[in-house]
Amino acid sequence: MKKINIFNKESNSPSLEASSRREFFKKTAVYSAGALSAASVISPVSAKADDPAIMNEAPWGQKLGDPVDKNLYGMPSPYEHNNIRRTHPIFSSGDYYASVAMCPIHESEGIITPNGLFFVRDHGGTAHIDPKEWRLMIHGKVKKEIVLTLEDLQRYPSETRIYFMECPANGAPEWRGPQFNNLQFMKGLMSAAAWTGVMLKTILEDVGLDKDAVWMLAEGSDNASNPRTIPVEKALDDVMVVWAQNGEALRAEQGYPVRLIVPGWEGNLNTKWLRRLEFSDKPWHSKEETSKYTMLQKSGKAIRYFWVNEVNSVITSPCPEKPWTHLKKGDMVEIEGIAWSGHGTITGVDISLDGGNNWKKASLKGLVLPKSWTRFSYVIKWDGKPLLLASRATDDFGNIQPTIDEETSAVGVESVYHRNAIVTWEINKKGECNNVQIRKHNKKA
Amino acid sequence: MKKINIFNKESNSPSLEASSRREFFKKTAVYSAGALSAASVISPVSAKADDPAIMNEAPWGQKLGDPVDKNLYGMPSPYEHNNIRRTHPIFSSGDYYASVAMCPIHESEGIITPNGLFFVRDHGGTAHIDPKEWRLMIHGKVKKEIVLTLEDLQRYPSETRIYFMECPANGAPEWRGPQFNNLQFMKGLMSAAAWTGVMLKTILEDVGLDKDAVWMLAEGSDNASNPRTIPVEKALDDVMVVWAQNGEALRAEQGYPVRLIVPGWEGNLNTKWLRRLEFSDKPWHSKEETSKYTMLQKSGKAIRYFWVNEVNSVITSPCPEKPWTHLKKGDMVEIEGIAWSGHGTITGVDISLDGGNNWKKASLKGLVLPKSWTRFSYVIKWDGKPLLLASRATDDFGNIQPTIDEETSAVGVESVYHRNAIVTWEINKKGECNNVQIRKHNKKA
Structure with a gap:
């Protein structure tokens, strides 16, 4: 029989007795930092304990904020003014x-x-x-x-x-x-x-x-x-x-x-x-x-009648707008990106740190739905050395992203459409992130 | 072996030969309106074939629209000015x-x-x-x-x-x-x-x-x-x-x-x-x-420490703001709503057309995720008679929404929190939709 939910209300006071809690402790490794694997320790702390921003009461906390009737259709924070569509x-x-x-x-x-x-x-x-x-x-x-x-x-x-x-x-x-x-x-x-x-x-x-x-x-x-x-x-x-x-x-x-x-x-x-x-x-x-x-x-x-947007992916973090210039040598960092295929569902994304010589399996995270963006993730400890970061997606129709050479040899370079070749980012020693095609072209970085 | 997707480009011209198309025809019942079940025929046509709005060229099609750089952070259409948050x-x-x-x-x-x-x-x-x-x-x-x-x-x-x-x-x-x-x-x-x-x-x-x-x-x-x-x-x-x-x-x-x-x-x-x-x-x-x-x-x-938002649901279409006044007797119409539970995942929603005497199973549609809104749907042919529409959700923890009487008898009416009793809408002959509690209170409708 199904419970009438309302009866739960009578016993919904804190029930965190010591015994059940001890039971719970056994189930988790979280209660001791020492028990953790190195890979899970991100330790991104850059702020100091006596940071004035935490020691002093924040100015926005010393006054009332905006009333709720100010934005009956809400807009982004003014601090997000840079997160906009752009034309060219x-x-x-x-x-x-x-x-x-x-x-x-x-x-x-x-x-x-x-x-x-x-x-x-x-x-x-x-x-x-x-x-x-x-x-x-x-x-x-x-x-x-x-x-x-x-x-x-x-x-x-x-x-x-x-x-x-x-x-x-x-x-x-x-x-x-x-x-x-x-x-x-x-x-x-x-x-x-x-x-x-x-x-x-x-x-x-x-x-x-x-x-x-x-x-x-x-x-x-x-x-x-x-x-x-x-x-x-x-x-x-x-x-x-x-x-x-x-x-x-x-x-x-x-x-x-x-x-x-x-x-x-x-x-x-x-x-x-x-x-x-x-x-x-x-x-x-x-x-x-x-x-x-x-x-x-x-x-x-x-x-003609070339309809399907093919299997594709790109690393969105880092990217030229989101470099690693804030990282120190030895920091853990997540490489993240988007994969998609107009044919169906993303089945996997491989990550290369060396421009496509070696590939490792990234994790797909969150919902993985057909003909949808799929997020992928790969956590590394960055040793501060230059990297050539690339992603390569596959879908459930057996498609795999081509390299630039593979794509060019098949269809040439006369079109402006359906580009799905692998994109490579160069991370340099400073943590700056550049489009490798730019790098090759300019012979600078 | 996985295919290199780029090669598909060479054979991606129309391939809709008569033979494969005939094969496809066999697989679908859509090609003859006569083959359909009555329930799937919605036939909502109210516009006439010589409707001036379709016969004449639309005024907005006779000029250029806004340039894309007008809204680098977009806003709703001015025609949607009524779709806003409201205070009281x-x-x-x-x-x-x-x-x-x-x-x-x-x-x-x-x-x-x-x-x-x-x-x-x-x-x-x-x-x-x-x-x-x-x-x-x-x-x-x-x-x-x-x-x-x-x-x-x-x-x-x-x-x-x-x-x-x-x-x-x-x-x-x-x-x-x-x-x-x-x-x-x-x-x-x-x-x-x-x-x-x-x-x-x-x-x-x-x-x-x-x-x-x-x-x-x-x-x-x-x-x-x-x-x-x-x-x-x-x-x-x-x-x-x-x-x-x-x-x-x-x-x-x-x-x-x-x-x-x-x-x-x-x-x-x-x-x-x-x-x-x-x-x-x-x-x-x-x-x-x-x-x-x-x-x-x-x-x-x-x-105290009453944390969980309990299993709940409400019909959102129709509702007092979205009545059935545009429907004619015998029209097919979808009853739709939202179900949710802070305990877990919605497992089912029942619909009553007679104020809770009889219940029928609604379909859950779209993604059904834990601690998320879940949409439910129930299509009926409205005979133009008054209805008392109600929804009752269940979750995967075995909870079921209580009636108003069950909720009141368990916890009284002194609180303002955690209301999850079944909501009932009255549809009258005109297709107007009213909160049944209002109807009982006012003795009018």
Whole structure:
């Protein structure tokens, strides 16, 4: 029989009798610092016991703080003013209307990105849509063509799923030689979130597809409209029509009120400000899949309909923005990073300290979910000597990240898309962290 | 042997040949609307095919949108201005310095709350701390007393975990009769987030505890300091010292730069603006655990050290703010809500349509994690008749939510804390949704 929980209230006073506590002591090795393995002793203490910052009462503790009604929608601490998205002229049309804003992944923690920092890629600027005026038309090779309001859409049973999103141009500056010594500009064209909406499959159960409906066109209602062709196989697999991101409505720059989520596939397929889904027996060959978002190879031919963001990883701590300059010789330190694969689930990440000659297994930590960011960790005792740090991820489809040479020999360097070669950081004696491609290029460090 | 992923690039053109596609067709029932079960046909279409909103080009599509550099830290769409935290005089000291701001859980999706909407409870207002000036002292019955800077703290290996947080006064307005016909004010003293920091156990491995260190004092550096006693058993189990929430630094109102996370236990134990952890063989009996945060029973005696937020649930859709007034008789609709337990993991949620006479099993959807919000779902065809909707959650410790009568008979109505009785919504013929306690009280609806 299940207990009625309320009865627990009567015996919920402290029950930490000496006997049970002694029992508990036996179960843990924590009660003696001497019993610990060396590896677990981090001892990061740099502050002194007579540090004025701890000896004196803090100034912020001597007065009342802000009242709660000051921020009914809260913002970051002013001390975090440096943790922002960033734009760069080489990724923009010059006016920042058709442009990108990179996510500060060097400051990210865990496997979701807060909405204020989620990377942005607009083809014609951020549209602002009155949700009452929003409509979604579903037509073409379907049994029943429909037009949905937002209220209609939200009547379907909803799902919430965590997925990364990545622009295929993430890493583009690395293809034809290094351009940045900075993780945010190198790899910040991606983010991750918990998306809430309807499985497209659920809607298609309602409308019914014709047997020869094998392609779907997704189109936005912004001025760029960004039409893209998606195979129905994918639409029926895990594609979502979403209105919420990380627990609240989508932000305008993410397609408010409704966007498509195409898990693991190129970001530009995840149509923002969605207005139309059409079904056909032929692909559309739209501008964005012929002149753009194709992958030029060394043969001079281009790969079209190249959808999946491939297995990838990068070390985020250290990185050029987060060096080891504060560490002393012999300090323990955690190497941490992000791995992801549009094919499926990350199964492992290897770490090299010597530029890829030797590899060791990192730990995956926290939630490991399909088509999501996965955090990896590797703790070392740094001897103060230079290192060449690299990570190499594998996924459950048997894919493994290539080296730069492997990637270049296969597809050349003419493309700007789908860069997933291993990234290497150089740690020098001072603890500074540099992009190895930069180092090779400049012959300085 | 693992494949080098790069080679996939050469064969990544469309491969949707007729044969494989026919094979795929056999595997899905989606291709004919007629083959579907009635339950899956939601058919929420209210818009007409000649709706001007879909026939005419949208005004926002006729011009460029905002450039990406306009919002380097993004904010919600102006159309979402109503999705905010809210305060109320009955929960404040009058000036909103020592007060609460309720989370709009009726607008929440999934199992995390965006940081801008996370509920706030301050005892002396929101402190603003320069992270360079922040220190954490760990002392008392430890082998080695230490003072940590933020940089020191962040050298420990980090963990990210999703937990709900709840003020024990959540639901307080319901104890001695209903006061709100509004979910946000009834149950909005809770939220949920992904927290990143160090397991306290990891730090205690470094400092080493004395054998008689069975209690820990956690103290903030704000003017209220909010000292609370926590058993070391819990500290060594799952308590975290965190600096990030949902992937970015803690917000000021959540204790920036560092707070304690005590999973599943009363919100006030999750000390914000943390400055001190002291270990002892005796509890402290601080003001906040003697005059406050005790539970007065009908006997006149108070329960002290009542830590765990018990098994609980509430239907969030519909709710008084999200009624069914837009539904027609015979419409399919999803009943959805949140369940949570500070003891562990939600194992099930039952739904009643008749005020608790009959119960049916809801589905749990999305991630089901310990001490986290868990979403439940139950789809019905509404016949347009009045309903009394209720949810009843169970957890993996065998706890089950009590009825109001069971809770009242066990602990009386003198307390304002730990309300976890079943909440019932009345749906009337118009589709309006009311708190049943309000209905009984007013004898109106």
